[in-house]
Amino acid sequence: MSPMSDSNAQMRAVYIISVAAELAGVHPQTLRIYERKGLLEPARTTGGSRRYSQADIDHLRRIQDLTDEGLNLAGVKKVLKLEAHIAALESALIQSRVEMSAAVEETHRSYRRDLVPLRQSVAPFGDAAEVLRRLSQQ
Numbered sequence: 001m002s003p004m005s006d007s008n009a010q011m012r013a014v015y016i017i018s019v020a021a022e023l024a025g026v027h028p029q030t031l032r033i034y035e036r037k038g039l040l041e042p043a044r045t046t047g048g049s050r051r052y053s054q055a056d057i058d059h060l061r062r063i064q065d066l067t068d069e070g071l072n073l074a075g076v077k078k079v080l081k082l083e084a085h086i087a088a089l090e091s092a093l094i095q096s097r098v099e100m101s102a103a104v105e106e107t108h109r110s111y112r113r114d115l116v117p118l119r120q121s122v123a124p125f126g127d128a129a130e131v132l133r134r135l136s137q138q
Contacts, residue, residue, distance in 0.1 A: 037073050
C-alpha cells in the first residue's frame with residue numbers, strides 16, 4: 001500500500017458511533033461528550049450522522065490515555081492543543097532546516113563560481129623583494 005493511500009485510509013470517516021466507541025474502548029455517549037467539549041470533531045453524513053476515521057479512533061485512544069493518567073477533560077484539551085502546537089513547530093523547524101540547507105548549498109555553489117585562481121610564489125624571506133618585482137612586471 002502506498003503512503004498516499006495509507007494516509008487516505010487514516011482520514012476516511014467510515015465508522016458509525018457504536019463501532020468507533022467499541023474500537024476506542026468507550027461508551028458512545030462518551031464520544032458525544034468529547035464532541036461537546038471540543039475534543040473531537042467527527043465527520044457528518046448528509047443526513048447528519050456522525051462518522052469516524054481511523055485518525056479519530058487514534059485520537060480517542062490518546063484522550064483515554066490522558067484521562068487514565070488522571071487528567072480531567074480540560075487538562076486533556078490543553079495537552080492535545082500543546083501536542084498539536086509542538087507538532088506544527090517541529091514541522092516548521094524541519095522545513096526551515098531544508099530551506100537553510102538549500103540556501104547554504106546555493107551559496108557554496110556561487111562561491112565556487114566566483115573563485116578566481118591566484119598566482120602564488122614561495123620564496124625565502126630575503127628573496128621576497130625579487131618575487132614582488134617579477135610579479136609587478138607581469
